[in-house]
Amino acid sequence: MVSISPSQVSAELGLLNQVKNGDQGALMALYERYGNLVYSLALRVLRQPSLAEEVTQDVFLKLWRQADSWDPTMGRFSSWLLTVTRNAAIDRLRKEQRRPTSDSTPLENVAHILSDESILDTAQWHDGQLLRQLMGQLPDEQRQVIELAFFYGLTHAQMAEQLGLPLGTVKTRVRLALKKLKEMWDKAHRDA
Amino acid sequence: MNKPENPAPNQNRHQPEEDQEAICEAVKALIPAYALGATDPQEEALIKAHLEHCPEALAELASYAALNEALLYSAPPAEAPRELGERLRRSLGSTRAAAPTASPRPGLLARVAGLFSGLAGPSFSLGQAVTALAVLALVVTNFYWGAQVQALRTEQARLAQQLDRQVTAMGLIMTAQEVKRVNLPPAQEASPAHAELVWSPENRVAMLYAEAFPPLPPDKAYQLWLIRGDERISGGLFRVNEDGQGILVVEAPEPLDHFDGFGITPEPATGSPGPTASPVVKG
Structure with a gap:
């Protein structure tokens, strides 16, 4: 079962309703919470910080324009957001016509990787x-x-x-x- | 794997049992890759057809659901550059301004007409005007049908994803050693509405089946509440069909045994932080 705290579920629902009503502060609060998570996955796929930044921004702009595209009956918000991120990053990879070759270059060499820090509790x-x-x-x-x-x-x-x-x-x-x-x-x- | 009890139409109807067993084994071998999204289109078609009538294959797929979700969270934790938040904040104003509903820009009609006036110049004839209007009508029609098709595709994808999730949860419950149940009787007199919560402590999954619930307008959904003392925790949102039936894969922070009771109320379609209406069922 999901292990997010009850207050977290309520907070997310509240923030998404505010985003739907055009509240920029609410969108930025979601970015504060999930920005690093989204960026981490985009970077993992694209292995290039500038592209990962673009994908991260696109994902949150999509949320801004279509705040109701997440259906709470479908599962947890963070997993939905990461699925959107994964699809967007893979699409971007294909557009760039980059072949996913080797993972030999450590991500540490291209971006700031947090060693033992939790980016989502x-x-x-x-x-x-x-x-x-x-x-x-x-x-x-x-x-x-x-x-x-x-x-x-x-x-x-x-x-x-x-x-x-x-x-x-x-x-x-x-x-x-x-x-x-x-x-x-x-x-x-x-x-x- | 199990022999199908009700083979799907045109599905292996005339094949001998050994062939079906072979297909079953082939599908079973592909299930891990299917869960990961690595199967090719023809493999996907075979697996989807087989899953319709093979509980064992379904359970195998369900067993990979948690692993697949965890992969989403498995990227090394990286810190997004500080300026990215600022860039996002700056672009919010411009993108919202571009949205049609809040837009101060001229309407579609005026914008298309503007294109024609620019092309026509000062000697814009009646014939050109008629042609412009005809093209304008086509453009407007195309926009309309384009939006309709897009909306249908989005809804179709949403329903398919929802079904996948429900099938996975059902598979986990079907194959669990221990299954617990709680009936939720109607909370209002003479109401036929009732619901049942079923969960597997072992597989950490719970489902709600609702029956005879009153239909709701599109801007409303039913919300399940997990009750503990004065606390009301959302267990998820669901809608019911025209017969008042609905299914929910429950989201709960803890096993359902840890709660005192459960209730369901009608709430806004995006959910509510707490119950705002009288419960339909409670138990």
Whole structure:
């Protein structure tokens, strides 16, 4: 279940209603809370601060213009905002015609990465960071296919072409990678 | 995987059992990639058709839902440059001013007419005026239908996403070892409205099924309240169909066992920080 505090749920609903009524302060309050979260994901996909900034700004401007596009019946606000961010960043990546090649350049070299700071005090964020650590324990070739699919929006066939591997190999690799990650994730939750 | 009880139309109807088993296994192998969005279009079509009648495949998909959501939060935490907030603040004024509803700009008619007057110059003839009006009518019609199609697409995407979420939650509940239930009887005399909360403590998922609820206008929705002492915590919003039936995947900060009771009230469509109307059901 969702682990945001009750006051947080009420605050978000209140702020979104204010945004709908054209209250700039309310939109900026949402930016204060979620700006770093959105920027982090955009940067993770695009790996270029200037593009990540543009995508972050676009995401909040979309929220400003269409404050009612989030349907509370669909799930938590932050996950919806991140889904919008992920789609926008992948679209931007495609427009730039950049191939998601390697993650060899650490993000630390291109942007200010916060070492041990929580940018959102919710169970989802902490879960996500745990998952990042677990992904680091996967064999490189398994981690690579998860990242290509999730952060760069590539399908099996596109990955096969990009990696120069047979389609069957890619399918097997994706399946094994996710199964293994899920096992590690389930175990981490059991042990917690 | 389970054999389908009610095969979908045109779905494997004449295939021998072994073929169906093989399809089932193939789909099962693709489920992790499908959850991640890595499947190709033809694979997606096969999986979607199969999910309609295979609870085991559905449960497999549901088991990846939390992992998939957590991936959204897995980017290394980066600090957005300070000036980005300022840039955003500055652009808010200009973008809101461009919105049609709050716009001081001339209306569409005047703007299109302005285009023609610019082209025509001082000797703007009657024939040119008629042509301009005809083109103007076409432009206005295109704008109208373009907006309608866009609105329908948005609604279709929203409904598909909502259905995915409900199917996932249902799968988690269906496969849970332990399922808890609470009935919510009508709060007003002679009302037929009632609801049931079902949840799985193990899978951390809860659903609400509402029946015989009064229909609401489009600007209203029903809101579930989780009650503990004087506290009223929102459990989510839902709408009902013309028969008064509605489903909600409940959002709660804690397992539902931790609350004293539950209630449902009609509220604004975007939700309310606290109940503002009498409950329809309560329990």
